Amino acid sequence: MTVPLLSLQGLTKAYPGVVANDQVSFDIGEGEVHALLGENGAGKSTLVKMIYGLVKPDSGQMLLRGAPFAPAEPRAARADGIAMVFQHFSLFDALNVAENIALGMENPPAMRDLASRIREVSETYGLPLDPYRTVGDLSAGERQRVEIIRCLLQDPKLLIMDEPTSVLTPQEVEILFETLQKLRSEGTSILYISHKLEEIRKLCDHATILRLGKNVGECTPAETSARDMAEMMVGTALKTPTRSDRIMGNVALDISGLSVPSPSAFGTSLKNIHLSLRKGEILGIGGVAGNGQDELLAVLSGETLSAPDAVKLHGQPIGRLGPVARRRLGLLSAPEERLGHAAAPDMSLTENAMLTAAVRENLVNRGFLNWPAAKAFAKRVISTFDVRTPGPENAARSLSGGNLQKFVIGREVLQRPEVLVVNQPTWGVDASAAAAIRQSLLDLAAGGTALLCISQDLDELMEISDSFAALNEGRLSTPRAASGLTVDEIGLMMGGAHGMEVAHV
Amino acid sequence: MDLSAINPVLLIASLMVAATPLLLAAVGELVVEKSGVLNLGVEGMMITGAIAGFATAVESGSPLLGFVVAAIAGAALSTLFAILTQFAQANQVASGLSLTLFGLGLSALMGQSYVGIKPPQMQDIHIPVLSDLPVVGPILFGHDIILYFGIALTAAIWAVLKYSRVGLILRAVGENHDAAHALGYKVVRIRILAILFGGACAGMGGAYISLIRVPQWTEGMTAGIGWIALALVVFASWKPWRVLLGAYLFGGVTVVQLNLQAAGVAIPVEYLAMSPYLITIVVLVILSADKSSAPAALGRNFHASR
Numbered sequence: 001m002t003v004p005l006l007s008l009q010g011l012t013k014a015y016p017g018v019v020a021n022d023q024v025s026f027d028i029g030e031g032e033v034h035a036l037l038g039e040n041g042a043g044k045s046t047l048v049k050m051i052y053g054l055v056k057p058d059s060g061q062m063l064l065r066g067a068p069f070a071p072a073e074p075r076a077a078r079a080d081g082i083a084m085v086f087q088h089f090s091l092f093d094a095l096n097v098a099e100n101i102a103l104g105m106e107n108p109p110a111m112r113d114l115a116s117r118i119r120e121v122s123e124t125y126g127l128p129l130d131p132y133r134t135v136g137d138l139s140a141g142e143r144q145r146v147e148i149i150r151c152l153l154q155d156p157k158l159l160i161m162d163e164p165t166s167v168l169t170p171q172e173v174e175i176l177f178e179t180l181q182k183l184r185s186e187g188t189s190i191l192y193i194s195h196k197l198e199e200i201r202k203l204c205d206h207a208t209i210l211r212l213g214k215n216v217g218e219c220t221p222a223e224t225s226a227r228d229m230a231e232m233m234v235g236t237a238l239k240t241p242t243r244s245d246r247i248m249g250n251v252a253l254d255i256s257g258l259s260v261p262s263p264s265a266f267g268t269s270l271k272n273i274h275l276s277l278r279k280g281e282i283l284g285i286g287g288v289a290g291n292g293q294d295e296l297l298a299v300l301s302g303e304t305l306s307a308p309d310a311v312k313l314h315g316q317p318i319g320r321l322g323p324v325a326r327r328r329l330g331l332l333s334a335p336e337e338r339l340g341h342a343a344a345p346d347m348s349l350t351e352n353a354m355l356t357a358a359v360r361e362n363l364v365n366r367g368f369l370n371w372p373a374a375k376a377f378a379k380r381v382i383s384t385f386d387v388r389t390p391g392p393e394n395a396a397r398s399l400s401g402g403n404l405q406k407f408v409i410g411r412e413v414l415q416r417p418e419v420l421v422v423n424q425p426t427w428g429v430d431a432s433a434a435a436a437i438r439q440s441l442l443d444l445a446a447g448g449t450a451l452l453c454i455s456q457d458l459d460e461l462m463e464i465s466d467s468f469a470a471l472n473e474g475r476l477s478t479p480r481a482a483s484g485l486t487v488d489e490i491g492l493m494m495g496g497a498h499g500m501e502v503a504h505v
Numbered sequence: 506m507d508l509s510a511i512n513p514v515l516l517i518a519s520l521m522v523a524a525t526p527l528l529l530a531a532v533g534e535l536v537v538e539k540s541g542v543l544n545l546g547v548e549g550m551m552i553t554g555a556i557a558g559f560a561t562a563v564e565s566g567s568p569l570l571g572f573v574v575a576a577i578a579g580a581a582l583s584t585l586f587a588i589l590t591q592f593a594q595a596n597q598v599a600s601g602l603s604l605t606l607f608g609l610g611l612s613a614l615m616g617q618s619y620v621g622i623k624p625p626q627m628q629d630i631h632i633p634v635l636s637d638l639p640v641v642g643p644i645l646f647g648h649d650i651i652l653y654f655g656i657a658l659t660a661a662i663w664a665v666l667k668y669s670r671v672g673l674i675l676r677a678v679g680e681n682h683d684a685a686h687a688l689g690y691k692v693v694r695i696r697i698l699a700i701l702f703g704g705a706c707a708g709m710g711g712a713y714i715s716l717i718r719v720p721q722w723t724e725g726m727t728a729g730i731g732w733i734a735l736a737l738v739v740f741a742s743w744k745p746w747r748v749l750l751g752a753y754l755f756g757g758v759t760v761v762q763l764n765l766q767a768a769g770v771a772i773p774v775e776y777l778a779m780s781p782y783l784i785t786i787v788v789l790v791i792l793s794a795d796k797s798s799a800p801a802a803l804g805r806n807f808h809a810s811r
Contacts, residue, residue: 054687074689090684092677094798103677104688108670 003066005030005189006051006158011060013046020046022213023060028158033180033190035200035221038210039233039430044193047210048160051191052084053077078106083151084160085144093136097146100135104150121152125179140288141172148179159183160191165199169288170458170491177203195233197226211235234431241439241463243446248466249279250314252450253300253331253419258310260299262474268292270299273476275469277419282441282451283479284465286458287494292474293454294336297423300452301333302326313419327359330418334408336427336454338401342408345397349389352396353378353411360415377414385410386436402433409437413444420444423454438464458490470494511764517757518643521652522718524756526551526710526727528655530734531741531748532662533706538738539666540699541679541802545601546586547707548731549608554579554708555715556612559624559722568627568716572651572709579708580701582608587700591693594806609725619722627651627717649717651709656749658706663745675699679800682807692807707731733782740789742798747789755785 004027013021020043028034038044049055051062053071062069064080071077074084091100098115102108109117115131122129127145135146144164151159161180165173180190180203192204200207201221209217209232217232258273270292277283287293298304299311302323311319313331321329335341343352354374358364363374378392385406389399396404409425425441426434442464445451454471455461461468462482469479472495480493530547537544558575562568586604589595627649630636636646666672675695678685682692714730715722733755741747758781766777 053689074687078689086684086687090681090687092680092684094680094801095673095677099673099677102670103673103685103690 002030004028004063005032005065006069007063007066008047008051009061009063011047011050011057011062013043013050013055013057019213021050021057024210024213024215025060026208026215026218028189028191029206031184031187031189032206033184033192033204035204035207036191036193036210037195037197037200037207037229037233039195042210042233043213044210045162046213048084048162048191048193051077051158052082052160075106078104078154081155081157082160083154083156083158084162085147085151085164086162091135091143091146094134096132096134097129097138098131100146101131101150101153105153117153118149122149125149125152125182126175127179140290141168141175144168144176152183156188158189158191160193162193163195164192165194165196169494170487172288173199197221197229200229201226209233230431236432241435241442243442243464246280246446246466248281249448251276252279252314253277253452254312254315255310256312258299258306260295260304260306262295263298263304268295268474270295271474275476275479277450277452279418279448279450280445281467282445282453282465284461284468284482285452285454285471285476286456286461286468286490287454287471289456291471291495292476293423293456293471295474296471296476297333297335297421297454300331300421301335302331324359327356327415330360330416331421332356332360332412332415332417332419333421334412334423334425336423338404338408339397343396343404346395348395349382349392349399349407350375350378352407353381353392356411357415378411381407381410381414384414385440402429405429406433406437409440413440417444417449419450419452421452421454424456425453426455426457426460434460458487468493511768514640514643516760516764518647520753520757520760521644521648522756523759524752525652525655526713526718527730527734527737527755528659528749528752529710529713530707530731531737531752532655532659532745533703533710534734535738535741535743535745535748536662536675536706537699537703538803539679539743539800540675540696541682541800541805541807542590542696542700543597543601543804544583544586544604544700544703545598545735546583546604546608546731547703547734548727548729549605550579550582550704550707551608551711551714551727551731551734552612552725553582553608553711555711555727556616556619556722557708558712559715560615560619562624562712562716563619563622566625568625569650571624571716572712575708575712576705577708579706579711580704582611583700583704583707586704587697590806591697591700594808597804597806605731613724616722616724620724622722624716624720624722626720651713651717659745659749666745676800679802682802682805686807696807707734710734733785736786737789739799740786740793742793743800747792750792751785751789754788755781758784 006028009025011021011024024047036044046055050057053074053076069080071080098111098118101118102114108114118129118131127149129145129149135143164176168176184190194200204221207219207221208215211233219229254276256274258270260270262269268291299306302321306319308317308319313329318326318329339345354363354369357377361377363370375392382389382392387407388403409422412420425437438460441451441453453461453465465482467479468482468485470477470493477493530551534544534547554575557578558571561574562571582604586600589600590597629647629649632646636642666676674690678690678692678695686692711727714727719726737748737751741751762777762780766774
């Protein structure tokens with residue numbers, strides 16, 4: 001029996017009010033790709049933070065090659081050969097690639113030597129990268145390369161990857177997997193965190209499943225179906241949303257020749273966008289984050305104004321109307337960022353309901369707010385969408401991500417929109433809440449509403465949309481019928497590998 | 506009106522003196538802001554340094570000791586700000602403003618018995634031959650040591666920020682404190698050190714006014730230089746050499762307008778008095794029209810739990 005590379009034994013970590021990890025134990029072997037599976041809030045992030053020395057366990061111990069291992073800080077973990085690629089990239093936009101990499105190293109060589117080593121390592125692993133480019137100008141895939149190369153330069157024994165593919169196109173995922181397989185063949189172990197089951201089945205040798213902080217099972221992904229793994233993650237049988245046949249009506253929303261310059265330095269300009277959306281239709285818009293999704297939503301919601309004729313609702317030009325006027329006409333939207341954009345974090349649910357529903361639900365009378373009506377509306381959202389909260393007087397911030405998302409989407413759905421635009425409707429939401437939100441969008445479309453759903457989750461788009469288009473660097477591909485599209489075709493619509501060279505492994 | 510009474514050599518020499526307090530305070534604040542902290546208490550730390558340095562110099566007879574104590578006093582006052590913002594998570598804008606008000610009051614109290622006293626004089630350096638050269642001598646080689654220190658400090662800060670690992674870490678903390686924390690850097694510790702450094706610089710800048718520029722003690726004698734320093738850092742796009750340029754420009758216009766007043770130019774005194782502020786800001790706004798790069802985490806408090 002060989003000694004595993006890293007052995008976790010009974011790790012427990014509690015935060016006030018919640019046990020993030022409860023007696024978690026598993027082993028990671030040498031040269032093994034080990035998957036850590038679980039829903040949001042299952043305790044995956046806390047667990048890897050303990051391995052990386054960012055958080056100290058309350059009890060339990062770790063053994064690295066049989067010797068006790070308790071890193072006091074990331075520096076110590078790095079010294080012992082643990083490297084980590086973060087979910088939300090831990091990069092500094094205003095610094096260049098070499099500076100970013102130097103910050104993640106213990107004793108970086110002089111900048112010029114470092115730059116040549118970066119070139120060397122990046123060529124070896126098929127991840128070409130210019131050390132002197134500013135990170136703020138890089139695409140998501142390139143940023144991830146920076147993180148990976150930062151890890152590789154330290155010769156890690158264990159590479160931790162936290163949701164690495166959530167920001168990549170299918171082609172970029174291919175390149176990443178080839179790199180990871182090359183690493184494995186060289187004897188590096190990888191702890192791979194994800195909730196994308198097909199990827200795990202393809203890549204990982206072994207999987208540990210966490211639910212509510214507990215280790216609820218292990219499996220060999222290649223021999224287990226995705227559905228079984230999903231049910232182990234969620235703990236109950238999954239309900240898949242059902243779609244009923246819908247009749248497409250007249251064109252509700254028409255966008256032609258829409259070009260809008262980027263409002264901020266690191267934003268994306270929209271370039272010559274055409275689309276038309278019929279009543280009862282769901283148009284899914286895919287694409288890697290940062291390719292114009294937020295900008296498109298802002299143009300549709302009325303936060304950004306455009307040429308009057310570029311956006312038409314039922315044939316009426318609305319390009320210069322603000323959000324309130326558009327809401328009055330029936331064009332509603334729910335942006336991606338829950339805390340701060342879709343909802344005001346420190347205001348109560350009643351107040352948040354008032355903020356978007358005032359116009360369509362007649363919650364305002366000659367400038368005076370009708371609080372009882374707003375409260376009733378908030379209660380209706382809470383009960384209809386099964387939002388778990390003590391009541392509408394609670395602050396939006398106090399809700400969990402999934403519950404707040406149900407509230408935010410429900411608040412728009414109940415206002416009987418004629419056109420609804422949603423961005424990332426199920427981002428960071430657990431599987432059962434996501435299914436409920438998708439079902440409500442399908443039901444809404446069945447009632448004749450035209451829906452525009454922007455998302456980075458391709459499975460979600462394929463599940464609910466009638467037609468599909470992708471945003472790439474501010475341009476929208478021509479919408480195509482969603483049924484029958486292959487992953488390759490979708491990837492190409494999303495811009496392929498973004499001009500990144502394919503790995504020569 | 507007699508413009509011939511203005512001696513250009515003396516004018517340049519005295520503009521360097523006029524610019525030094527502003528330069529010291531501004532480069533100190535630049536380091537603070539590069540670490541992601543906005544300390545609006547510069548004025549308060551300057552005036553505290555001014556009276557602490559003045560009192561020490563009068564009591565001990567050593568102006569140099571005065572500067573050392575001024576730096577300590579400025580840093581001590583900034584400790585208060587550091588505790589409030591880094592440990593108690595207080596709002597940086599409100600804490601900085603109250604620091605200024607506190608410093609103004611404290612200095613007035615400390616300075617009551619020093620009004621009207623003349624401090625010991627700081628000797629100008631004298632390098633044989635070089636200092637006696639015409640024109641170049643008085644401009645380049647005839648100043649007090651602190652003035653050269655200010656220029657050297659600017660150069661040092663520029664080099665450290667650009668070439669050293671310490672500078673890189675400081676910039677990283679100011680750019681994205683969550684990422685810096687995730688990489689294992691001690692965000693709070695680095696920021697506290699930066700705040701203390703900024704406080705020491707502001708304290709010395711204040712002492713330069715009360716010991717060399719004026720030299721005497723009057724209440725509120727910093728007269729808004731701390732606020733100009735804050736504006737200067739922004740308009741100089743957080744670049745040390747631009748801070749130096751802006752400080753000298755401000756010093757220059759101040760000296761010129763004083764000379765013009767003395768020469769009896771037929772422009773109302775009020776316009777002349779406001780000209781340094783106006784001209785400095787206009788020039789720096791034009792300069793900062795290129796990509797201005799504020800540290801991305803500027804003014805945001807950091808808490809390790811998130």
